[in-house]
Amino acid sequence: MQRILLKLSGEALAGEAGFGIDPQILARLSGELGACQQAGVEIAVVLGGGNLFRGAALAEAGLDRVIGDHMGMLATCMNALAFQDSLERHSIGAQAFSAIPMDGVLPGYSVHAATAALERGDVAILAGGTGNPFFTTDTAACLRGIELKVDRVLKATKVDGVYSADPMVDPTATRFDTLTYEDVLTQNLTVMDLTAICLCRDSNMPLVVFDMFDATALTRIIRGEKVGTEIRAHDDMHA
Secondary structure (H helix, E strand, O other), X not given: OOEEEEEEOHHHHHHHXXXXXXXXXXXXXXXXXXXXXXXXXXXXXXXXXXXXXXXXXXXXXXXXXHHHHHXXXXXXXXXXXXXXXXXHHOOOOEEEEEOOOEOOOEOEOOHHHHHHHHHOOOEEEEEOOOOXXXXXXXXXXXXXXXXXXXXXXXXXXXXXXXXXXXXXXXXXXXXXXEEEHXXXXXXXXXXXXXXXXXXXXXXOOOEEXXXXXXXOHHHHHHOOOOOOEEEEOHHHOOO
């Protein structure tokens, strides 16, 4: 692989605390991305914001959905600043962008600017979601991956792939090695939201779902090893 997009949930940055940003998690992720860079892979990262802001409880209390989504976008920008700082402290070039430009804090995202950052060897950190309410950061990850012409969108999760049911709840759930996007849609599998899945399907963008706690997973994926669950268009399953 020459270029990947990694989707990290905000919860991935919180560690065991479940809230905030764990410096040890940032350091570990920085080391993993540095190893991928040394292998010649260009890396874009899309971050969630659930470690800093969860709008569900406030929404139940009457918070306007648009306001809540804007607050969530700002949370991803805080995560992006922390991640950029960690990468730079590990001598890894990084440039954070936001779908919501913030003069003096984060430059605005554009395909041209992010592509230029990738081509000069920087990790491109993409914050602010899509810049619009009602769209998840999963959708933002798939959209940015398509725009930047990555080889794979990689989604880091708390389990080692896609299961027939929640393995934390159902011990009989089975893990899939490969799936098509039609499988995901017809079986109503919980991978990403419908918009994200349809974006990848319509653009023939392969998606890999893997365990974010496996420190070797990223390097094995970029070497072409089978890790987690790979989701592809039906016509590409033979590839």
